[in-house]
Amino acid sequence: MTSASHARLLVPLYVHPAVDPAAWQAVATAGPERVRAVVLNIADGPGSGPDPAFEQAAARLTEAGIPLLGYVDTDYGRRPHATVVAEVLSHRQWYGTTGVYFDQAAAHPAALAHYRRLTTAARAAGCGLVVLGHGQHPEPAFAEPELGDLLVTFEGSWTEYDALALPLWTAHHPAERFCHLVYQVAPERAEAVGALIASRRAGFGCAVPGGGDNPWATLPYGLSTPAAPPDAPSAPPPAATGQPATPPPESTHLECLK
Secondary structure (H helix, E strand, O other), X not given: OOOOOOOEEEEEOOOOOOOOHHHHHHHHHHOOOOEEEEEEOOOOOOOOOOOHHHHHHHHHHHHXXXXXXXXXXXXXXXXXXXXXXXXXXXXXHHHOOXXXXXXXXXXXXXXXXXXXXXXXHHHHOOOOXXXXXXXXXXXXXXXXXXXXXEEEEEEXXXXXXXXXXXXXXXXXXXXXXXXXXXXXXXXXXXXXXXXXXXXXXXXXXXXXXXXXXXXXXXOOOXXXXXXXXXXXXXXXXXXXXXXXXXXXXXXXXXXXXX
């Protein structure tokens, strides 16, 4: 596979390990020098109970020294605080995650207090890396240290990324605070997209060829899978996988527990 990203990879690998074990093996083989973290998404969250295939895959990544982030959907601030925190704890208990990926994070200033509380709770639960998946550039105050360690300030197609204009406030923060996730990247554009992520001062990124409802079921450019044995058995169907975040018009309503 083409080597693409000049930034370290944050990998949302939303495919069941039994369906594509080679992809999981490729990420583990790449190691922490190449992969900053992997987002673990069993069923748009931790699911209703431990999945043995994900337990094994998570253990292999942990043995390889790659941090695991538990995927938790915050529904743009509308999911209750206690519900979100419970899913963080389930990821920690079942899969040994050491961080959290708060997806569909709100971007408006009214949401700041809600995400400060979530970040504080996640750190108290043992999450060493807190990622806010805004999918767009949020209110600049979201970059303050009391909030996430890493902001996903772009998630979308190559066409959208090509037209992206960076707000000036991002220049006041180190590149390690930002991540760009790009899908529907044609192979001939892979190197260019990787260079563009780095030039836009995103210290972490991921470019994949996939599209549709779940583009993150495909392996990022820059990683390669081993050849499958000629008589390899077909894999069972996957469990539910994650959905890409496409930010809707922001709502200022926050459904927080008091």
